[in-house]
Amino acid sequence: MSELTEGLVVSHLGQGIAVEVSGAIILCQTRRKLETVAVGDKVMVIKTSPDQGRIEQIMPRRSLLQRPSRNKKTRPVAANIDKIYVVFATEPHCDFLLIDQYLAICENRNIDAVLVLNKVDLTNINNLEEELQQYQDLGYKLHKVSAIENIGIAGLKAALNGHISIFAGQSGVGKSSLTNALIPDKLLKTNTVSEITKHGRHTTTAATLYHLPEGGDLIDSPGVAIFGLADMTEQQLAWGxxxxxxxxxxxxxxxxxxxxxxxxxxxxxxxxxxxxxxxxxxxxxxxxxx
Ligand SMILES: Nc1nc2c(ncn2[C@@H]2O[C@H](COP(=O)(O)OP(=O)(O)OP(=O)(O)O)[C@@H](O)[C@H]2O)c(=O)[nH]1
Ligand SMILES: [Mg+2]
Ligand SMILES: [Zn+2]
Incomplete structure (x- = not known):
């Protein structure tokens, strides 16, 4: 008889859900609709073979981030998040409207929000200074980093320790590059996932959870507006x-x-x-x- 084991959802793939069970990743199906499961979910699974299983139950969530989907519905993206790191850069153009949206959602969900300006190696960031100072005056922590030049990565690593965090922000700002800089052996984990799914390569098409070597978990997410204004009222936006x-x-x-x-x-x-x-x-x- 197979028995229920606890697992952690590390990635949501087209044909199944990658779940970490006692240190190994298995590909799982679920009795419910696949869309109801989110990265970061704690689940109970039954193993059906050494590298496959079935999700039987989703454990209660501490927090939930959703994104808009068809028919004005929302679908869960990441569960049990403590902190959102809003990553932005001067290339592509710095989108303060998007930043404010992320911050407003965090404010309403009681999730810590941290700002990360990446690619400081690159362009003149002086014209952002006034704006950045205003965020800091409001109490938001700001990390100025470069994934390529390895600037500020140690500080980021220390901040990530002990929490479940997610990198969010528009496509091309360097979320995956930062993840790589933080987790040198990240390729190992992605290869494991790829092998199981018979996918040749890993691209950021799905949010994926990684364990940080020094402690803490980090979710790298695809550069889409994953939260949006989907389920916020005007009152909530103002509170945000x-x-x-x-x-x-x-x-x-x-x-x-x-x-x-x-x-x-x-x-x-x-x-x-x-x-x-x-x-x-x-x-x-x-x-x-x-
Ligand atoms: N100059 C410079 N370029 C960077 C830095 N970090 C990332 N890049 C470049 O920015 C581009 C996009 O980086 P990604 O890490 O793929 O961006 P992403 O945010 O993961 O993008 P999506 O997965 O599409 O959401 C790549 O060409 C990187 O080489 C940096 O610190 N400095
Ligand atoms: Mg990416
Ligand atoms: Zn008023």
Whole structure:
């Protein structure tokens, strides 16, 4: 008789789910729809052969990140995350609108958000300084790194220790390059996954969890807008701008949208330079999109 064993979902592949069971990776199917399982999930599996199994149960999640899918539904991407590292660079163009979205989601889900500016070897980053300082003034930690030149990697490694973290950000900012810099023997693990799935190569098409040699787990995710504004209300978006939080109850109207509303404490604060005007403007832009 096969028995239930605990496992950790390390990658979501087209034809199955890679689950780590006592240090080895097995390819699993599930009785439910495959989409309901997320990287980082703790699961109970039954082994059906030495390298295959079936997911019987998903254990309760501490946190869940979702992304929009068809029919206005969402699908889970990563579970049990402690921290999101929002990776960005000057190439491709630095997208503060996307950064704000990630930060807003973290604020609403009680997930720590950390900023990572990669490719500092490359271009003049001086024109970002004012903007970056504003994020730091709001309490966000910022790592300035280069995966290629190995700048700031030790500091990043130390910060990642002891948590489950995910690298998020648009395509091409260097999430996988950073993962490689942090985990020298990463190829071993990806080869294991590839072998099982009979896939020739590993590309970042699926979020994948790696164990960091010095402690902690890191999920490298594909560069799509994995969270989006999918399931956020306008109120949640406003709450997601943490500098708005103490102001929200001072707005004259409880249903204030912080646009042109009369006696809006948020708008007044932005106009008086008490909170960053650029962030407020991006908030307005995002509400338009919703
Ligand atoms: N100059 C410079 N280039 C870098 C650095 N890090 C990554 N790159 C380059 O940026 C490109 C994209 O890197 P990836 O690591 O594949 O980016 P990614 O964020 O994983 O992209 P997706 O998987 O598509 O989401 C590659 O050509 C890297 O060589 C860096 O620190 N400096
Ligand atoms: Mg990648
Ligand atoms: Zn208001």
């Amino acid at each position: 701008y943490r500098e708005f939080q103490p102001l929200l109850e001072q707005c004259k109207f409880s249903n204030c949208r912080h646009l042109k509303d009369k006696d809006c404490a948020v708008r007044v604060a932005a106009e008086a330079g008490k909170i960053p005007m650029k962030r407020y403007q991006r908030y307005l832009k995002l509400t338009e999109k919703m």
